[in-house]
Amino acid sequence: MTTITISHPSKSQQAAITQEPAWVRWILIGIALAFLTLFLFVPLVSVFYEALKKGVDVYFAAITEPDALAAIKLTLTATAIAVPLNLVFGVAAAWAITKFEFRGKNVLITLIDLPFSVSPVVAGLIYVLVFGLQGWLGPWLAEHDLKVIFAVPGIVLATIFVTVPFIARELIPLMQAQGTEEEEAAVVLGANGWQTLWNITLPNIKWGLLYGIILCNARAMGEFGAVSVVSGHIRGSTNTLPLHVEILYNEYNFAAAFAVASLLALLALITLAIKTFVESKVTQQKHTTKLKENNHEH
Amino acid sequence: MTANKWLNIILLAASLLISSHALADKTLLNASYDPTRELYQEFNPAFSKYWQAQTGEKITIRQSHGGSGKQARSVIDGLDADVVTLALAGDIDAIAAYGKLLPDDWQTRLPGNSSPYTSTVIFLVRKGNPKGIKDWNDLAKPGVAVITPNPKTSGGARWNYLAAWEYGKQHFGEAKAKEFVADIFKNVPVLDSGARGSATTFIERGIGDVLISWENEAFLALKEYGQGKFEIIIPSFSVLAEPTVALIDKVVDKKGTRKIAEAYLQYLYSDEGQEIAAKHFYRPSNEKVAAKYARQFPAIKLFKIDDAFGGWKNAQKVHFDDGGTFDQIYLK
Numbered sequence: 001m002t003t004i005t006i007s008h009p010s011k012s013q014q015a016a017i018t019q020e021p022a023w024v025r026w027i028l029i030g031i032a033l034a035f036l037t038l039f040l041f042v043p044l045v046s047v048f049y050e051a052l053k054k055g056v057d058v059y060f061a062a063i064t065e066p067d068a069l070a071a072i073k074l075t076l077t078a079t080a081i082a083v084p085l086n087l088v089f090g091v092a093a094a095w096a097i098t099k100f101e102f103r104g105k106n107v108l109i110t111l112i113d114l115p116f117s118v119s120p121v122v123a124g125l126i127y128v129l130v131f132g133l134q135g136w137l138g139p140w141l142a143e144h145d146l147k148v149i150f151a152v153p154g155i156v157l158a159t160i161f162v163t164v165p166f167i168a169r170e171l172i173p174l175m176q177a178q179g180t181e182e183e184e185a186a187v188v189l190g191a192n193g194w195q196t197l198w199n200i201t202l203p204n205i206k207w208g209l210l211y212g213i214i215l216c217n218a219r220a221m222g223e224f225g226a227v228s229v230v231s232g233h234i235r236g237s238t239n240t241l242p243l244h245v246e247i248l249y250n251e252y253n254f255a256a257a258f259a260v261a262s263l264l265a266l267l268a269l270i271t272l273a274i275k276t277f278v279e280s281k282v283t284q285q286k287h288t289t290k291l292k293e294n295n296h297e298h
Numbered sequence: 299m300t301a302n303k304w305l306n307i308i309l310l311a312a313s314l315l316i317s318s319h320a321l322a323d324k325t326l327l328n329a330s331y332d333p334t335r336e337l338y339q340e341f342n343p344a345f346s347k348y349w350q351a352q353t354g355e356k357i358t359i360r361q362s363h364g365g366s367g368k369q370a371r372s373v374i375d376g377l378d379a380d381v382v383t384l385a386l387a388g389d390i391d392a393i394a395a396y397g398k399l400l401p402d403d404w405q406t407r408l409p410g411n412s413s414p415y416t417s418t419v420i421f422l423v424r425k426g427n428p429k430g431i432k433d434w435n436d437l438a439k440p441g442v443a444v445i446t447p448n449p450k451t452s453g454g455a456r457w458n459y460l461a462a463w464e465y466g467k468q469h470f471g472e473a474k475a476k477e478f479v480a481d482i483f484k485n486v487p488v489l490d491s492g493a494r495g496s497a498t499t500f501i502e503r504g505i506g507d508v509l510i511s512w513e514n515e516a517f518l519a520l521k522e523y524g525q526g527k528f529e530i531i532i533p534s535f536s537v538l539a540e541p542t543v544a545l546i547d548k549v550v551d552k553k554g555t556r557k558i559a560e561a562y563l564q565y566l567y568s569d570e571g572q573e574i575a576a577k578h579f580y581r582p583s584n585e586k587v588a589a590k591y592a593r594q595f596p597a598i599k600l601f602k603i604d605d606a607f608g609g610w611k612n613a614q615k616v617h618f619d620d621g622g623t624f625d626q627i628y629l630k
Contacts, residue, residue: 250498
């Protein structure tokens with residue numbers, strides 16, 4: 001095992017980095033801040049401004065009308081199915097990849113990364129090609145009266161597809177850093193596979209796991225492209241929140257579009273807050289892992 | 299939390315999903331194109347009421363909207379639409395040809411070539427018409443930014459394209475028509491995928507000097523945004539747009555909704571259906587209703603696709619299929 005040292009830059013180094021005159025520093029900071037304000041902060045505020053422009057009544061009417069409620073329900077359903085499944089498979093995949101050696105490991109890693117590199121539109125079209133009426137399984141499904149695309153199952157599938165990497169990708173580096181020693185010790189002491197997973201591995205990765213769940217959840221609720229392809233855009237039936245926003249916008253119903261969009265924005269803000277908290281915990285966890293390793297070496 | 303508790307939650311969610319499908323009223327799905335949103339928002343409740351009065355049966359009508367070509371594609375791929383109300387016959391032909399979901403002679407099943415209402419293509423310009431746009435030839439002038447959707451995906455865009463082509467043909471001769479249309483498309487900064495997307499680009503995002511638009515879309519935009527910002531320009535000559543409707547035999551037979559679907563389409567031809575169409579700026583086919591709304595629809599010299607291009611199948615093949623005149627113009 002190699003020693004990983006965490007070096008804190010010393011005072012003198014810090015001074016060397018920022019030797020530029022003050023005005024250069026301020027201009028650089030100013031540009032960065034102006035950029036962030038213009039491209040992140042202003043649009044975010046404008047979402048809420050536009051949403052509430054026509055009054056609170058319009059706002060609440062827009063998010064409580066039946067089609068909006070159906071969209072909220074569908075988004076929550078898709079997320080409630082996609083996230084737990086990804087949780088189970090993400091942990092299983094990360095566990096297999098980091099704690100065991102086997103043939104085809106690289107193939108598995110590549111497969112997990114696939115949804116990141118494939119455009120969501122393509123992800124949606126894959127399902128149309130497989131489950132569509134003209135697709136491979138389409139005629140069989142139609143014969144048995146089963147609906148996959150243009151129905152809830154297709155939306156769930158598309159959501160699962162685009163969110164597959166989030167949990168596994170978050171866990172793999174963490175679990176790699178933690179190594180297999182604690183698990184080996186557990187096995188030597190007579191623990192079975194479940195006990196090792198439940199008592200050793202999961203407690204070690206819990207913050208990283210939570211972080212992955214949050215990212216996965218945010219993407220599941222916000223996904224537009226893949227879901228749009230398989231949705232069929234049936235109002236009150238197969239429209240998720242992001243699709244509902246698009247429809248309202250296209251109907252010149254801007255106040256309502258922004259009201260529903262503000263729900264998604266709000267969700268993003270909450271996600272961000274929890275994420276920041278969990279992130280600090282993850283860093284702590286990684287930090288202690290490294291310290292443990294260092295102590296172990298010495 | 300125990301594994302059992304999780305299992306319970308999942309089972310509960312699953313049963314909710316299934317039951318909500320099983321308990322629903324009889325539903326009818328109408329797959330339509332973008333500019334009919336407001337029309338069917340009013341027509342559907344009217345028909346539900348009529349149907350309930352006639353049969354005592356309660357029904358739910360669902361809508362799906364998108365570019366006309368895209369909607370046809372979705373129906374071919376298995377979107378369970380009982381009826382389609384699309385921008386042009388060519389898209390329903392595609393459903394018959396590629397999906398085999400309805401017979402080839404579907405267009406003869408309803409009056410007026412299955413077009414309960416018609417429309418035409420006109421121009422929407424900014425207040426005061428700063429570029430002085432009066433007719434099709436003004437769109438080909440350099441420096442005029444023209445907004446129109448992509449004819450590959452949008453039914454509305456195909457009407458725009460063919461209207462421009464026919465104008466070019468009649469004014470500059472058969473050989474120059476393509477050049478004329480190419481000049482117009484050189485002036486298009488954004489090709490949206492649907493008519494509504496183009497309208498939003500022009501109206502909301504403020505791009506372009508002129509929007510080639512369905513008559514009903516232009517009037518709707520004027521109504522939504524007040525008279526102050528835009529003006530409608532009626533060209534000397536345009537196309538008779540015949541949006542067509544059809545029921546999808548394979549779907550209604552499977553769902554057992556043929557009777558409702560038939561009544562739904564018939565009701566578009568009724569006095570009430572025609573009134574609703576006229577109110578949403580579609581030209582009614584019923585002469586009585588047409589006379590009542592005559593002031594709303596200025597007379598234009600209109601040509602028919604069947605006469606000028608030998609029907610949609612032919613127009614589609616020559617102009618919009620891969621390698622057609624649009625590809626020749628746009629991929630250059």
